[in-house]
Amino acid sequence: MRLEYFQMLDRVLALDPESGRIRAECLVPDRSPVFEGHFPGHPIMPGVLMIEAIAQTGGWLILARARFDRMAFLAQVREAKLRGFVAPGHTLAAEAHLVHDGSGYAIASGRLDLHGRTVAEAEITYRIVPFPTEGLRGAMIEAARRVAMPEEWLRGA
Protein backbone atom coordinates (compact mmCIF):
# COMPACT_ATOMS: atom_id res chain seq x y z
CA MET A 1 0.00 0.00 0.00
CA ARG A 2 1.12 3.51 -0.74
CA LEU A 3 -1.59 5.26 1.18
CA GLU A 4 -0.73 8.79 0.14
CA TYR A 5 -1.00 7.73 -3.52
CA PHE A 6 -4.19 5.74 -3.00
CA GLN A 7 -2.43 2.57 -4.10
CA MET A 8 -4.29 0.22 -1.81
CA LEU A 9 -3.58 -3.20 -3.31
CA ASP A 10 -0.15 -4.76 -3.61
CA ARG A 11 -0.88 -8.02 -5.35
CA VAL A 12 -3.80 -9.84 -6.91
CA LEU A 13 -3.66 -13.41 -5.63
CA ALA A 14 -6.66 -14.92 -7.38
CA LEU A 15 -8.95 -13.55 -10.03
CA ASP A 16 -11.97 -15.10 -11.69
CA PRO A 17 -13.78 -12.34 -13.56
CA GLU A 18 -16.29 -14.73 -15.08
CA SER A 19 -17.60 -15.95 -11.75
CA GLY A 20 -16.99 -12.49 -10.29
CA ARG A 21 -14.42 -13.13 -7.57
CA ILE A 22 -11.08 -11.64 -6.61
CA ARG A 23 -8.58 -12.02 -3.77
CA ALA A 24 -5.67 -9.72 -3.13
CA GLU A 25 -3.24 -8.67 -0.46
CA CYS A 26 -2.53 -5.27 0.96
CA LEU A 27 0.69 -4.65 2.87
CA VAL A 28 0.10 -1.89 5.36
CA PRO A 29 3.31 0.16 5.35
CA ASP A 30 5.38 0.64 8.46
CA ARG A 31 5.54 4.33 7.75
CA SER A 32 3.32 6.80 5.92
CA PRO A 33 2.52 10.50 6.31
CA VAL A 34 -1.05 9.33 6.85
CA PHE A 35 -0.02 7.78 10.17
CA GLU A 36 1.47 11.05 11.33
CA GLY A 37 -2.02 12.44 11.58
CA HIS A 38 -4.00 9.27 12.13
CA PHE A 39 -3.18 9.34 14.96
CA PRO A 40 -0.20 11.12 16.55
CA GLY A 41 1.61 8.52 18.61
CA HIS A 42 -1.05 5.91 17.85
CA PRO A 43 -0.88 5.01 14.14
CA ILE A 44 -3.82 3.01 12.76
CA MET A 45 -5.26 2.57 9.29
CA PRO A 46 -8.01 5.15 8.64
CA GLY A 47 -11.35 3.44 8.22
CA VAL A 48 -12.07 5.39 5.06
CA LEU A 49 -8.91 3.97 3.50
CA MET A 50 -9.97 0.46 4.45
CA ILE A 51 -13.24 1.13 2.64
CA GLU A 52 -11.19 2.48 -0.28
CA ALA A 53 -9.15 -0.75 -0.30
CA ILE A 54 -12.36 -2.78 -0.52
CA ALA A 55 -13.63 -0.50 -3.29
CA GLN A 56 -10.38 -0.88 -5.23
CA THR A 57 -10.46 -4.67 -4.84
CA GLY A 58 -13.92 -4.82 -6.38
CA GLY A 59 -12.87 -2.17 -8.88
CA TRP A 60 -10.04 -4.35 -10.21
CA LEU A 61 -12.50 -7.19 -10.62
CA ILE A 62 -14.84 -4.99 -12.63
CA LEU A 63 -12.04 -3.61 -14.79
CA ALA A 64 -10.87 -7.14 -15.54
CA ARG A 65 -14.42 -8.18 -16.49
CA ALA A 66 -14.52 -5.23 -18.87
CA ARG A 67 -10.99 -6.05 -20.07
CA PHE A 68 -10.04 -2.49 -19.31
CA ASP A 69 -12.43 -1.08 -21.84
CA ARG A 70 -14.41 0.79 -19.17
CA MET A 71 -13.56 2.52 -15.91
CA ALA A 72 -15.28 1.90 -12.58
CA PHE A 73 -15.88 4.93 -10.39
CA LEU A 74 -17.02 4.73 -6.78
CA ALA A 75 -20.65 5.79 -6.50
CA GLN A 76 -22.00 4.44 -3.26
CA VAL A 77 -20.88 2.68 -0.09
CA ARG A 78 -23.38 0.61 1.82
CA GLU A 79 -23.28 -1.47 4.95
CA ALA A 80 -19.76 -0.35 5.77
CA LYS A 81 -18.53 -1.87 8.99
CA LEU A 82 -15.14 -1.30 10.55
CA ARG A 83 -14.71 -4.17 12.94
CA GLY A 84 -11.14 -3.82 14.08
CA PHE A 85 -8.05 -1.64 14.21
CA VAL A 86 -5.17 -2.20 11.82
CA ALA A 87 -1.71 -1.07 12.83
CA PRO A 88 1.22 -0.42 10.46
CA GLY A 89 3.20 -3.38 9.18
CA HIS A 90 0.41 -5.93 8.86
CA THR A 91 -0.84 -7.72 5.75
CA LEU A 92 -4.52 -7.51 4.95
CA ALA A 93 -6.30 -10.13 2.88
CA ALA A 94 -8.80 -8.43 0.57
CA GLU A 95 -11.70 -10.20 -1.11
CA ALA A 96 -14.58 -9.05 -3.25
CA HIS A 97 -17.32 -10.67 -5.24
CA LEU A 98 -19.70 -9.29 -7.78
CA VAL A 99 -23.24 -8.89 -6.49
CA HIS A 100 -24.76 -7.48 -9.67
CA ASP A 101 -23.51 -6.54 -13.11
CA GLY A 102 -25.90 -3.86 -14.32
CA SER A 103 -25.94 -1.65 -17.39
CA GLY A 104 -23.56 1.18 -16.63
CA TYR A 105 -23.23 0.18 -13.01
CA ALA A 106 -22.12 -2.73 -10.87
CA ILE A 107 -22.31 -3.73 -7.24
CA ALA A 108 -19.65 -5.66 -5.38
CA SER A 109 -19.35 -6.83 -1.82
CA GLY A 110 -15.96 -7.04 -0.18
CA ARG A 111 -14.02 -7.35 3.00
CA LEU A 112 -10.59 -7.07 4.54
CA ASP A 113 -9.29 -9.75 6.87
CA LEU A 114 -6.41 -9.53 9.30
CA HIS A 115 -5.06 -12.86 10.57
CA GLY A 116 -8.30 -14.56 9.53
CA ARG A 117 -10.56 -12.05 11.20
CA THR A 118 -12.67 -9.55 9.25
CA VAL A 119 -11.69 -6.00 10.09
CA ALA A 120 -13.74 -4.17 7.43
CA GLU A 121 -16.57 -4.95 5.05
CA ALA A 122 -18.75 -2.98 2.67
CA GLU A 123 -20.98 -3.20 -0.35
CA ILE A 124 -19.86 -0.88 -3.12
CA THR A 125 -21.76 0.51 -6.09
CA TYR A 126 -19.72 1.63 -9.10
CA ARG A 127 -20.60 3.64 -12.15
CA ILE A 128 -19.11 1.92 -15.18
CA VAL A 129 -18.28 4.40 -17.91
CA PRO A 130 -15.92 4.77 -20.86
CA PHE A 131 -12.48 5.92 -19.79
CA PRO A 132 -12.55 9.71 -19.77
CA THR A 133 -9.04 9.79 -21.24
CA GLU A 134 -6.71 7.34 -22.92
CA GLY A 135 -4.09 8.44 -20.43
CA LEU A 136 -6.15 7.16 -17.52
CA ARG A 137 -6.76 3.88 -19.31
CA GLY A 138 -3.04 3.45 -19.86
CA ALA A 139 -2.31 4.31 -16.24
CA MET A 140 -4.84 1.76 -15.01
CA ILE A 141 -3.34 -0.95 -17.21
CA GLU A 142 0.10 -0.08 -15.92
CA ALA A 143 -1.19 -0.19 -12.35
CA ALA A 144 -2.86 -3.54 -13.06
CA ARG A 145 0.50 -4.96 -14.09
CA ARG A 146 2.03 -3.56 -10.90
CA VAL A 147 -0.45 -5.56 -8.81
CA ALA A 148 0.17 -8.68 -10.92
CA MET A 149 -3.22 -8.72 -12.61
CA PRO A 150 -3.09 -11.77 -14.91
CA GLU A 151 -2.12 -10.57 -18.36
CA GLU A 152 -4.97 -12.44 -20.05
CA TRP A 153 -7.47 -9.98 -18.53
CA LEU A 154 -5.62 -7.05 -20.03
CA ARG A 155 -6.05 -8.44 -23.49
CA GLY A 156 -8.33 -6.50 -25.71
CA ALA A 157 -7.15 -3.47 -23.82
Place this chain on the structure above:
Amino acid sequence: MASTFETVAGIISETCDIPREKITPESHAINDLGIDSLDFLDVAFAIDKAFGIKMPLEQWTQEVNDGKVSSDRYFVLKDLSANIDSLVAAKAA
Protein backbone atom coordinates in the same frame (compact mmCIF):
# COMPACT_ATOMS: atom_id res chain seq x y z
CA MET B 1 -49.55 -11.21 -8.47
CA ALA B 2 -48.67 -7.51 -8.50
CA SER B 3 -48.58 -5.77 -11.87
CA THR B 4 -45.24 -4.59 -13.19
CA PHE B 5 -46.21 -1.01 -12.43
CA GLU B 6 -47.20 -1.90 -8.86
CA THR B 7 -43.87 -3.63 -8.31
CA VAL B 8 -41.92 -0.72 -9.80
CA ALA B 9 -43.90 1.83 -7.77
CA GLY B 10 -43.23 -0.14 -4.60
CA ILE B 11 -39.52 -0.28 -5.37
CA ILE B 12 -39.37 3.47 -6.02
CA SER B 13 -41.35 4.28 -2.91
CA GLU B 14 -39.12 2.17 -0.71
CA THR B 15 -35.80 2.98 -2.35
CA CYS B 16 -36.30 6.72 -2.75
CA ASP B 17 -38.54 7.32 0.27
CA ILE B 18 -41.36 8.72 -1.87
CA PRO B 19 -44.95 8.27 -0.61
CA ARG B 20 -46.57 5.52 -2.68
CA GLU B 21 -49.65 7.63 -3.39
CA LYS B 22 -47.52 10.20 -5.25
CA ILE B 23 -46.36 7.58 -7.75
CA THR B 24 -48.70 7.08 -10.71
CA PRO B 25 -48.31 5.38 -14.09
CA GLU B 26 -47.96 8.86 -15.63
CA SER B 27 -45.16 9.92 -13.26
CA HIS B 28 -41.80 10.67 -14.86
CA ALA B 29 -39.17 9.16 -12.59
CA ILE B 30 -36.83 12.13 -12.93
CA ASN B 31 -38.96 15.13 -13.84
CA ASP B 32 -41.94 14.39 -11.57
CA LEU B 33 -40.52 12.25 -8.79
CA GLY B 34 -37.12 13.95 -8.64
CA ILE B 35 -35.13 10.73 -8.59
CA ASP B 36 -31.49 11.57 -9.24
CA SER B 37 -29.05 9.40 -11.16
CA LEU B 38 -27.55 7.79 -8.06
CA ASP B 39 -30.92 6.89 -6.58
CA PHE B 40 -31.95 5.60 -9.98
CA LEU B 41 -29.06 3.13 -9.81
CA ASP B 42 -30.64 1.72 -6.64
CA VAL B 43 -34.00 1.57 -8.40
CA ALA B 44 -32.40 -0.14 -11.41
CA PHE B 45 -30.68 -2.69 -9.18
CA ALA B 46 -33.93 -3.50 -7.39
CA ILE B 47 -35.81 -3.79 -10.71
CA ASP B 48 -33.09 -5.96 -12.29
CA LYS B 49 -33.21 -8.21 -9.24
CA ALA B 50 -37.01 -8.34 -8.95
CA PHE B 51 -37.55 -9.20 -12.61
CA GLY B 52 -34.35 -11.13 -13.34
CA ILE B 53 -33.36 -8.78 -16.16
CA LYS B 54 -30.66 -6.27 -17.01
CA MET B 55 -32.27 -3.00 -18.00
CA PRO B 56 -30.16 -1.50 -20.80
CA LEU B 57 -29.78 1.85 -19.05
CA GLU B 58 -26.71 2.84 -21.04
CA GLN B 59 -28.49 2.32 -24.33
CA TRP B 60 -31.59 4.17 -23.14
CA THR B 61 -29.58 7.07 -21.82
CA GLN B 62 -27.60 7.28 -25.04
CA GLU B 63 -30.78 7.36 -27.14
CA VAL B 64 -32.18 10.16 -24.98
CA ASN B 65 -28.91 12.12 -25.02
CA ASP B 66 -28.67 11.75 -28.79
CA GLY B 67 -32.18 13.17 -29.10
CA LYS B 68 -33.47 10.01 -30.77
CA VAL B 69 -36.26 9.53 -28.25
CA SER B 70 -37.91 11.50 -25.50
CA SER B 71 -36.92 10.52 -21.96
CA ASP B 72 -40.66 9.82 -21.44
CA ARG B 73 -40.24 6.59 -23.35
CA TYR B 74 -38.02 5.12 -20.68
CA PHE B 75 -38.71 7.11 -17.55
CA VAL B 76 -42.48 7.59 -17.46
CA LEU B 77 -43.46 4.69 -15.26
CA LYS B 78 -46.11 3.15 -17.50
CA ASP B 79 -43.57 3.16 -20.34
CA LEU B 80 -40.81 1.90 -18.07
CA SER B 81 -43.13 -0.91 -16.94
CA ALA B 82 -43.90 -1.81 -20.57
CA ASN B 83 -40.18 -1.91 -21.33
CA ILE B 84 -39.63 -4.18 -18.34
CA ASP B 85 -42.39 -6.48 -19.60
CA SER B 86 -40.69 -6.61 -23.00
CA LEU B 87 -37.35 -7.48 -21.42
CA VAL B 88 -38.92 -10.20 -19.30
CA ALA B 89 -40.70 -11.63 -22.38
CA ALA B 90 -37.49 -11.51 -24.42
CA LYS B 91 -35.64 -13.35 -21.69
CA ALA B 92 -38.32 -16.03 -21.49
CA ALA B 93 -38.39 -16.52 -25.27
